[in-house]
Structures are given as structure tokens and as C-alpha cells.
Amino acid sequence: MKTDDSSRLQNLNKTIKAASQTNLYKDKNLKILSRLEDLSTLPFTTKQDLRENYPFGGLATDMQNVIEVHTSSGTTGKAVVSYLTKKDILEGNKAISKAWKTFGINKDSRLMFIMSYGLFSGAAINTYAIQHLGAFVLPAGIQPIMKQINLMIDYQIDTIVATPGFLLYLSDSLEKNNIPREKLNLKRAIAAGEIYSNQTRAKIEELLDIEVFDHYGLCEVNTGIAYECEYHNGLHILDDYVIAEIINPKTGGTLKLGELGELVLTSLKKEASPIIRYRTGDITKIIPGKCKCGRQSYRIDRIHGRINDTMFIRGIKVNPYELRDFILNIVGNNLKSSDIIFKIKKNDIKYTPQVYISVKDDKILPKLQKDIKDTTKVPFNINSVEPNFFGREDNNKVKLVQYVED
Ligand SMILES: [Zn+2]
Known part of the structure; x- marks a missing residue:
């Protein structure tokens, strides 16, 4: 048993208690657990459950306490919503800033976020976590490529956050417009939002002469769940913030360490939108053994694909x-x-x-x-x-x- 398991169990039971008050879970017969291992006895939550409970069915606090809302990017049907209280933002900052610190971000860093703001949670939630470290964030969002490049040059940006596809597009655009790489001060990119292989990562790193980190998250739980360290050997889970399980997507049974299946996540510190055993649809495994970096957290493999894809x-x-x-x-x-x-x-x-x-x-x-x-x-x-x-x-x-x- 890991030393921090007792506080995880305590937070899990707090989450179960809060969730039981919501429409989303009130008929699901959630029970307080005496061991973390018993989490697998609780029912799953699906995207469909969340959609059916739009807009307030999953809310576990008064609207008065909510200070922000995000929705998933779903284009059809009802959106999936995630509410945040002030405490949720503070807890999120504490957890997610660990990932950014590991990427090498500190108060001298200059980041540019090339993802849309607005209802999409990834840009805002991570911006708060980065600013929590005192770093500079340029919230560029979606702009024409020359505007993005000029901003990178003018502010001597050292870190960009974008999809891997955008990073390749950036490299193509620099070449097409005869802009020498040296004009940019880029050191690293955090590439997320699309599934990409190590081969694509190597290509981006070579073309742009940067280090690329993978970062995993989703609106339903939080847009910061797992991150790569300097060894790029799987993604470290924010263990005190979420619990990760891998299940057989057909039977729902829990799989062993190292077996490939569907990632299921349970929140431990979400006040407004607690979530129990959420089926992410993402395919990965938990990597057995410890990472060379010495961090004790569980690691998941890079996402292999999505079940529905x-x-x-x-x-x-x-x-x-x-x-x-x-x-x-x-x-x-x-x-x-x-x-x-x-x-x-x-x-x-x-x-x-x-x-x-x-x-x-x-x-x-x-x-x-x-x-x-x-x-x-x-x-x-x-x-x-x-x-x-x-x-x-x-x-x-x-x-x-x-x-x-x-
Ligand atoms: Zn590591």
C-alpha cells in the first residue's frame, strides 16, 4: 500500500458523498468504500450519462459557488459540462502546475497557447496552472499562421502549446515563408489534443529543434490528468487528483497492470462536478514499475487510440x-x-x-x-x-x- 493511499481513500469517499447528492448519481446507489481496491464495485459513468444530465444534473454544489463552466467540444446533441468553484480552480492549479514544472516551466518562461479559449477547458485551465508558477502566458488562441509566427518572434516565446498537427504546419509555414528557425527562441512544445506517434514526435522535434512533451487531459475530468517527464517513458498520473483504472471495454472487468484497455478515471478533488469511474474511450495501459526520474506516481502509456475511432x-x-x-x-x-x-x-x-x-x-x-x-x-x-x-x-x-x- 502506498503511503498516501489513506488520503486518496478519504478524498474518494468525499467525492462519492458529494456525487450521491446529484441527479446524475442519486439512483446509482453509490456506497462509501473501506478500501481503494473496492472502487471497481462502483458503476461506470459514460458520456451519455453526462449528456442526459445537461445542464445541471451533475452539479454537486449551489450555482452561487460556481465561478466558471466549460463544455466539451461535442458538436452534436447536448454538451458535457464541467463546473468549477474557486476551490476547484485552486486544487486544479496545484495539481496541474506539477506537470508544467516538470516540462521545465518557471517564472522566467514565456508560453504561447495556440488552442482556442472560450468554452474549451484546455486553454483556460492550463493557463491558470501555468500562471500559478508565475510564468508569462500569451493567450494567442486560433489566428492566421503569420500572426502566430510574428507573436512568437516579438515575444521571444520559448514554449508553445498546440496540437501536433499544428506544430508540423508551423514547420511547413516557416520553410515556405523563408523564416529562419533562429529568429524563434523556441525550446519546447507541449503537443496535445490529437493522438500522435513517437515517430511524429521525433519528426516535430527534428524539424523545429525543440523537445516535445505529451500531456493528457479531458474536459469531463480535468484538462490536466497525466504528463511526461524528461524520460518520455509514459505519462505520470496526477495520483492525488485522480484515480486511473484500465478496463476491458467489452466486459467492464478491471485489467491488470500492463494490459491494454480503456482508461477509466475518478476525480478525487472536484467539488462542483465530481465524477466516478468515467469511461474515457481512450485506449492505453498502466506501465508497471517505477520511472527513472524517481517520481512515485503511476504512469499510463501514450494513448494508443480511441475505441470509437x-x-x-x-x-x-x-x-x-x-x-x-x-x-x-x-x-x-x-x-x-x-x-x-x-x-x-x-x-x-x-x-x-x-x-x-x-x-x-x-x-x-x-x-x-x-x-x-x-x-x-x-x-x-x-x-x-x-x-x-x-x-x-x-x-x-x-x-x-x-x-x-x-
Ligand atoms: Zn518519470
């Missing part, structure tokens, strides 16, 4: 992240943009799935089409598009898998 095409299962890396490997330096989009149609065997890609020379496309068919057994149709097709300047994220409606 697996493409089922004509009865064949295709992992879009693996297919993306496979394509990027084949196309190599022939790319004009690092973005790729797959378009598929659910339950329609007549529809030919599409790949959208931007290459310098179309001659590679027939070979690419054949290689994809050989490896996936699915005949994808390849579309050659211009980089602006992906709309990087207008969007936080580009959705890798897009479903075509009838």
Missing part, C-alpha cells in the same frame, strides 16, 4: 493511427502537409473509403493505393488535395476519421 470497413478492422503512420512512412518527404483524413461510411459496403492527402508529386499515389490495399485488404480511394483542404488555420484539431452521412 477503429474503422470497420466491410467487416475488416482498421486502426486509423497505424494506417496514418504507414502512409506517412511510404510518402516520406513527398508530403506537402502532414495531415491525413479518412472518410468512411458506416454499414455501407458499396461505399469506397477515401483517403485525403497532400503530396508534392502525384506519381506516388498508385503505389500508395496498392500498398494500402495489400496491408489492410481494403481498397481505399486516394484523393490528392492542397494543404488548405485540412483547414489548419481555422481549427484546433483535424479529425482523422470522418464519417460520411447519407
